[in-house]
Amino acid sequence: MTDDDGTPVRPRPDAEAVRRLVAGRFPEWAGLPVRAVPSAGTDNLMFRLGDDLVVRLPRVPYAAHHVAKEQYWLPLLAPHLPLDVPVPVGGAGPGPDFPMPWSVYRWLDGDDAHTVPLTDLAHAAGELGRFGTALRAVDARGGPASFRGGPVTDWEEGQLPGAVRGLAADGAVDADLATAAWAAVLRLPRWDRPPVWLHGDLLPGNLLGRAGRLSAVIDFGGLGTGDPACDLLPAWSLLTADSRPLFREAARTDDATWARGRGWALAWGLVTEHHYRDTNPVLASVARRTRTEALTEYAADVPL
16 A cells, blocks of 8 residues: 555554544543544644644654654744644654654644635735744754755756656646746756745645634644745745735745745646646645646746
8 A cells, every 4th residue: 555655654543543542642632532634635644632632643654754843843933923833732652553653733723725715815925924034033053954945956856857748748738838947947046045944835735714814824744944945835826916926025035035936836836736636636736726827927937
């Protein structure tokens, strides 16, 4: 049995198994009801625990490495951030009942912005921009490197040309435009300043809203330090041409970082859509929207 990305996975626990897991590790919560939280995420399983808590279990071994990082850093970062973020209230190591470390968090009310789209995008643009600015302002010394904190080429690992060919064969993208846009990304200057904090995965599924307005940011598995360009992804994965400038203004980003952020939108969108189009249609649809918005901009300024 393999996961969407080909990683071998163990059978996933159901609500009853999680109830036993909680009872064995946290007897004070043993009587609380447990129910699964639907998600298209690829790294973790979520189970509501009573009304006020949520259990977060890694789905795959690489996600288990994020648990200790989140347990340590989120309580330190949360007071500096203008939006609600999950703060752990309990953690457990691997054992015979579950082979990887896992966490219990306070439950944050709201719907993810993919399932229930935000209606006030101007508000979201400003809040997300200020969130990134506040996060980058926290002292990053001692912080772990984010897996998306380096050049986008380190992340895509040469997959983009094959993704373009595959999507173009289906008529989904203009191969000439995508190739020219990628060539422009490769010419961009790299980040040459000290590393700063970044979330690393600011996609609609990791943003919560209430009554149409952005209220929280979740899933800090990609948290770390490096080039903050990938935290500009919401400009193309969530926002519109009208709200994008509001985000850029609030994020206080320079031209080069903004250009690298658009490069992330292009690369992440193309590679992720191609990889997940048959196995995770929700994530593939987010990727399609992201690369479409980026390519629309590139079409206006990339000579073909």
